[in-house]
Amino acid sequence: MNPLIQALGRLLPERQVITDDLRRLAYGTDASFYRMTPEVVAVVESEDEVQGLLHAALAHQRTVTFRAAGTSLSGQAVTDSVLALIGEGFANCEIAPGAELVRLGPGITGGEVNARLAPHGRKIGPDPASINACKIGGIAANNASGMCCGTAQNSYRTLAGMRVMLADGTLLDTEDAASVAAFRKSHASLLDELAQLASATRADGKLAERIRHKYKIKNTTGYSLNALVDFEDPIDILSHLMIGSEGTLGFISRITLNTVAEAPNKASALVFFPTIEAACQAVIRLKQESVSAVELLDRPALRSVENKPGLPAAIRSLDNDAAALLIEVRADSVAVLERRINAALAALSGIDTVHLPAFSTDPATCDMYWKVRKGTFPSVGAVRRAGTTVIIEDVAFPVESLAAATVDLQALMRRHGYSEGIIFGHALEGNLHFVFTQDFSDQAEVDRYARFMDDVCELVVDKYDGSLKAEHGTGRNMAPFVEKEWGKQATDLMRRIKQLFDPNNLLNPGVILNDDAQAHLKHLKPMPAAEDIVDRCIECGFCEPVCPSHRLTLSPRQRIVSWRNLSQRAAAGERATEAEADFAYLGLDTCAGCGMCSTACPVGIDxxxxxxxxxxxxxxxxxxxxxxWTSNHFGSVTALSRLGLRAGHAASSIAGNALLGRITDGMWKRGMPQAGRAPSQYRGAGDPVVYFPACAGRIFGANTTGEATQPEVVMELLVRAGYAPRLPEGFDSLCCGQALASKGMAQEADDMAAAVTKALLKAADDGQGGYYPIIMDASACSVRMQKLLDPRLKLYDFHEFAHDALLPRLRLTRKPGPVALHINCSVRRTATDAKLRRVIEACAEQVVEPAGVTCCGFGGDRGFVVPELNAHALRKVHEGLPSNCCEGVSTNRTCEIGLTAETGRPYRSIAYLLEECSREEGTMHC
Structure with a gap:
């Protein structure tokens, strides 16, 4: 065995050392257009493990690349050596009193941090577009910024302290006086040299001014040399050099940031201009006002999104030279917001616009504007030719040169044949992104890209003295061009810094500094066509935080990466490998099929x-x-399933749940429901509705003996609210086919859905040419049937009908104790979660919704077949449930089974809570 892997096996638990071909391939991809397959992936969960890993790598002469979320765009998170994957042990967040400071581990996403800070009216300064997926480690290591943070609120400017481990394994905590004192002794020579470098740099007036000038606009090219002119204490210099160092100088194990206020009042305006020049003239004026963001979109960028709903029709008739600015104003009060709006409009006065500028304070309108802006990048990726990749480059110009530079950049893209390319960016900072598609499978195309990048560098550096990387980090992409931008003196200073911190070149070599002039043209990622439904994937990784199997086996991005590779091998006639066998479990068996990935994917891939x-x-x-047989005899399936549940309970009464669970490989669960039963037809009066109880609620009965079943509870509620529920004929032998569809039996599943539709058409017919409303009580099944149902029928998921029709008719007494809410993936995908929350808030005074839980991972039968998926998906639920929370609700029976088994608390349908709180005799308490 590889001696390094043996050493890592002694250091780390087996599950944290990944050596199989399939997952090494999967982790060899980040959001950039580079790929390198690591020799080994080591998941690190603590500082001790990082220290041990660094010592082992040095001893075995291997290099180490740290990786957080892998949303990096410049190739800084890939390696062919040791990939150190930052684990959830580093996903910590400590909010200081007053919330003006927050201490963060590198493994928590920026979006989750902001969600925790939101109740305090605060947020972190950096606001990259990938904030819901990227992690704090990457945000700091790349000095990420975004649409509103500019240069004033990035990680460098909001840094308050950090814990950092150097390549030699030494740990420094800049907020701990004892740690600083010890470090000053143990690393006196390093600190002395940093102090000398800073002193010499400040004394060199020309160099110091050059550095200050470079950071007047966004700049992440090379190391943060501004640390040498901004600070004198070498501890401060060291910590600020870490920002933007992309894991090449050390490992940031904790960072403390000053938070910024999140203004509660916002207004946005989408303003069209006849020319780029007019738009950029407006930017210069707006920069003098209190505006939070100004986003520039050129005409091709506007064209890529002009058919999005809600946008003014005028966008489609703009001339080819037109451009737009998306302007946002924020304030703590409505009065201040109004003043800032008026000031922004005054700044635009006299500038030629296509229509009269106007701001909107309507949240839906503002949200739509920003979704359109954020949709420009994926819009190019969505229409690109299969086999090509989408590239987003990132430069910055002095704001006064923005108009001319944008026009030059447009011309440059046309000259090199990138006619589909678009330009947009953070105009207040002179920061432009340009997006185009590229084929790396053809050497001629690679050569075209190389010529284009050479010309881009000349344009940005030689003509406008701008930044080759404004906010995406240097990476492999711009490492060969650092000296071109900075000059030899400044670049030699960077080389000296790297040598001081990492004399053995252990950390992420070839990133930021690279003497190979062709480095940016090597290790280019292949993007072979595999399947139409996923060929649009740009491998950005936005899907990963919401995927229940991420970090258990594979994420959606990694499934696509793996299948692309396996398909390419098969097309080339290569023999089957171990990776193909591994994909059966890692790729297919443990995919919940929940579709949550589509909610985060920029191009909507499920x-x-x-x-x-x-x-x-x-x-x-x-x-x-x-x-x-199942499709044709579902009544028998139902009867056999109920019989099996009765037998299971008989066995558990003798052997116990734990033993029976082990015997059945996890199929038998703690808190397994009793066998269900079919409800009886209602014969009374009321407003007619059709109720089709889903098969899971008919097969799996109540949680405890003697309790009403879910269909019985729903029927009781409907009657109580003045409805006359009618059940479809033969309903107990019908199923929507969701279970078979999840197994890939599409035709059989559709046949079952067609039988349900036929029965519902008959049951819902009001005899006068109309149809009664239909209710289903399992969200996954409701969503499926809403897609397949005859368009004459209107079908509600139970919580939707409860919100719209039951709440106005029922008198409710709210329960005092905390009730846990699980919003399952189907409700999230259909964006009906707000209705579900309003229903539970009408029933409970305190609602608990554990953070970090999206899909429960039960996935129909996945929770029975691969129970580890359910356990992994719910691993964060426990810390979010207070000890006095003794019940939970959801809207899918199988999800509730998994939640009950995992938490030890009974989860039931929201119908149970609604029924309990609407009883005339008052509430019942758990």
């Missing part, structure tokens, strides 16, 4: 569709026959 497609292709004749 990787669950790929999973279902591949599962279907892999089915044998026996499985097909079982599926056909």
């Amino acid at each position: 990787t669950g569709e790929l999973t279902r497609l591949l599962r279907g292709r892999g089915l044998g004749n026996t499985s097909r026959k079982v599926g056909e």
Whole structure:
């Protein structure tokens, strides 16, 4: 065995040392257009593990690259050596009293930090577009900024302290006086040299002014040399050099940031201009006002989104030279907001615009504007030719040169044949992103890209003295051009810094500084076509935080990466490998198929569709026959399932739940429901509605003996609210087919859905050419049938009907104690979670919604077949449930089974809570 891997095996638990081909390939991808397959992936969960890893790597002469979320765009998170994956042990967040300071581990996402700070009216300064996916470690290591943070609120400017581990394993805590004192002794020579470098730099007036000038606009090219002119204490210099160092100088194990106020009042305006020049003239004026953001979009960028709903029709008739500015103003009060709006409008006065500028304070309108702006990048990725990649470059110009530079950049893209390219950016900072598609499978195309980048560098550096990387980090992409931008003197200073911190070149070599002039043209990522439904994937990683299997097996991005590679091998006629066998479990078996990835994906890809497609292709004749029999005899399936539950409870009464769970490989759960039963038809009066109880609620009964089943509770509620529920004929033998669809049996599943539709058409017919409303009580099934149902029928998921129709008719007494809410993936995907929250808030005085939990991972039958998926998906639920929370609610029966088993608290349908709180005799308490 590889001696390094043996050493890591002694240092780390087995699950944290990843050596199989499939996952090494999957982790060899970040959001950039580079790929390198690591020799080993080591998941680190503590400072001790990082220290041990660094010592082992040095002893075995391997280099180490740290990786947080892998949303980096310049190739700084890939390696062919040791990839150190920052684990959840570093996902910590400590908010100081008053919330003006926050101490963060590198493994927590920026979005989660802001969610925790939101109740305090604060947020972190950096606001990259990837904030919901990228992690604090990457934000700091790349000095990420974004649309509103500018240069004043990035990590460098808001840094208050850090814990950092150097390449030799020494730990420095800049907020701990004892740690600083010890470091001053142990690393006196390092600190002395830093102090001397800073003193010499400040004494060199020309160099010092050059550095200050470079940071008047956004700049992440090279190391943060401004630390040498901004600070005198070498501890401060060291900590600020770490910002933007991309893991090449040390490992930031904790960072303390000054938070910034989150203004509660906002207004946005989308203003169209006849020319780029007019738009940029407006930017110069707006920069003098109190505006929070000004986003520039050129005409191709506008064209890429002009058909989005809600945008003014005038956008489609703009001339080819037109441009737009998306302007946002924020304030602590409505009065101040109004003054700032008027000041911004006054600044635009006299500038030629296509229409009269106007601000909107309507949250929906503002949200739509910003979604459109954020949709420009993926819009290019969505329409690119299969096999090509989408590249987003990131430069900055002095604001006064922005108009001319934008026009030059447009011309440069046309000259090199990138006619589909678009330009947008953070105009207040002179920061432009330009997006284009590129084929790296053809050497001629690679050569075209190389010529283009050479010309871009000349334009940015030689003509406008701008930044080659404004906010995306240097990475491999711009490492060969650092000296061109900075000059030899400043670059030699960077080389000296790297040598001081990392004399053995252990940390992320080739990133930021690289003497290979062709480095940016090596290790280019292949993007072979695999399946139409996922070929649009740009491998950005935005999907990963919401995926229940991420960090257990594979994420959606990694499934697509893996399948692209396996498809490419198969097309080349290569023999089957161990990776293909591994993909069956890592890629398919443990995919919940929940579609949550589509809610975060910039181009809306549901990787669950790929999973279902591949599962279907892999089915044998026996499985097909079982599926056909199930489709045709579902009544028998229902009866057999209930019989199995009764037998299971009989066995558990003798052997106990724990032993039975072990015997059945986790299929038998703690708190397994009793066997269900079909409800009886209602014969009374009221407003007619059709109720189709989903099969899970009919098969799995109440949590405890003697309790009403879910269908019985729903029926009781409908009657109590003055409705006359009617059940479809033969309903207990019907199923929407969701279970078969998840296994890839699409035709059999659709046949079952068609039978349900036929029964519902008959049951809902009011005899006068209309149809009664239909209610289903399992969100996953409701969503499926809403897509497939005859358009004449209106189907509600139960919580939707409860919100719209039951709440106005019921008298409710709210429960005092905390009730846990799990919003399952189907409700999240359909964006009906607000209605569900309003229903539970009408029933409970205190609602608990544990952070960090999206899909529960039960995935229909996945919770029975691969129970580890359910446990992994709910690993964060425990810390979010207070000890006095003794019940939970959701809207999917199988989800509730998994939640009950994992938390030890009974989870039931929201219908139970609504029924309890609407009883005339008052509430019941758990």
